[in-house]
Amino acid sequence: MGTNVEETIEESRLRENAPCLLSKRWLLAYIAFISFMFVYGVRTDISVAIVCMVIDNKTASTANISDPTCVANANASQGYDRAEFHWNKGEQSGLLSAFYYGYIFAQIPAGWLAGRFGGKYVLGVGWTIAAIATLLTPVGARESIYIVYALRVIVGFFSGVSYPAMQSMWGRWAPPMERSKLISLTFSGSFVGNILTFVISGYLCAEGFDNGWGSIFYVIGAANLLWVIVWFIFVSDSPSDHSSITDEEREYIVKSIGDTTKRVTSTPWREIATSRPLYVCVLSHVCFNWLLYTIMAEVPTFLKKVLLFDVKSNGLLSSAPFMAMAVTSLGGGQVADFLRTHYLSTKVTRRGAQALAFFGASGCLLGTGFVTCSNRYVGVILLCVAVGFMGLCNSGFMVNVVDFAPRYAGVLFGISNLFATIPGMTAPLAVGAFTPNDTQEEWQTVFYICTGFGLVGALVFTFFSEFEVQPWARENVELDLHDMGMDDNPKKMKNGDATKSGVQNEGFVENGTT
Secondary structure (H helix, E strand, C coil): CCCCCCCCHHHHHHHHHCCCCCCHHHHHHHHHHHHHHHHHHHHHHHHHHHHHHECCCCCCCCCCCCCHHHHHHHHHCCCCCCCCECCCHHHHHHHHHHHHHHHHHHHHHHHHHHHHHCHHHHHHHHHHHHHHHHHCHHHHHHHCHHHHHHHHHHHHHHHCCHHHHHHHHHHHHCCHHHHHHHHHHHHHHHHHHHHHHHHHHHHHHHHCCCCCHHHHHHHHHHHHHHHHHHHHHHCCCCHHHCCCCCHHHHHHHHHHHCCCCCCCCCCCHHHHHCCHHHHHHHHHHHHHHHHHHHHHHHHHHHHHHCCCCCHHHHHHHHHHHHHHHHHHHHHHHHHHHHHHHHCCCHHHHHHHHHHHHHHHHHHHHHHHCCCCHHHHHHHHHHHHHHHHHHHHHHHCHHHHHHHHCHHHHHHHHHHHHHHHCHHHHHHHHHHHHHCCCCCHHHHHHHHHHHHHHHHHHHHHHHHHCCCCCCHHHCCCCCEECCCCCCCCCCCEECHHHHHHCCCCCCCCCHHHCC
């Protein structure tokens, strides 16, 4: 097995000499993984909590159910008796969407602030405020539904800094041939966060304090606050800022990426606005989020209303798809970087992972719509496989902005995530509109729409994505040949010559490839 042509011999030597699993870049990945677990807790806690908060005036009809098991399940699914609120279907959909009305406005500012000032404090402050708003939710709910709307918008805005600011940090920390592994590990925390949130929320709904549902917000909010302390103590904005990083690791990262001490002081907005690779990422991201947000927000309702699971089972089974997603995301990142290092180009690897993710998820979601209560565990399996396929997106479009413009990864992902937040605002409303009676036929329409988004995303990314560093994403840094030991005369070189000489500049030219 040889070294991939995208990695120079010098970079390969530095990578082999630098520490790996116990290194500071991997420590950042471990801490970020857990951080994303918690940030997704405050994001999705209401999806299960709302099932326990709202008094269900509709008793599941058993008149047209012939299967005795389904009749028993329908009766069991009505058993929760600690709900407090008479919120109608539209109000519930509005609460599930409110998060994204704040989330959407955080994307570009978060990426810009992280690029200019560093991501550590942007993330830490954002997560702190989101945790406090989560802790206040039970009190607000008992005062007015409008206070809950406002708190969910606040949680959304301050959680919304997460992805753009983290992408900006990885633009300074992730060597090119380790990007898939490090970024996939980081964002896999969100899937594990979904798992734990659904499981814990289902248990707390039935057994917790403060009428069950209230304890969900207290437990998750407090855990977030405690973890932010760990983040501030152990995380640095860049390798050059880290006080205890080894010289070998710092040299490896800086030679692979460039000088990470300098902040981005200007942004090529015109070039960004006309960038085709960015448009491809945006469309792929929108399609992915329609599927993901529909599943995150609405699966507990689908399991209760159509497949007739009780509240305890609901929380556990709602988490099962994200267990599969965590596995495929982590495993996919390892496999993707292995293939890129030894066998395949970045282009083939990314496109293959993304196509498999979208096509696989679309097929499984289409089948889910035809599952009935009689074979309801088949529905759970199909959901698990569908969301498992979606985990491969972390080796596809999710890391693509770091491929073609790592210097501006934070602001680019902020732009992409801004548009991709629209499904979070509209998908719950659309599901509410299409499922007024929560019949199986109505839910089939929901899964048809998901399938359509998946197919469009697969085709667009497969045929139009790009991976080489874009010209506008490089910075023309002048280098003194005398300082480089190449000439006694102080001549200057531009980007291209420096790259040919094996010197990486601040433009983050991946592996010397332009």
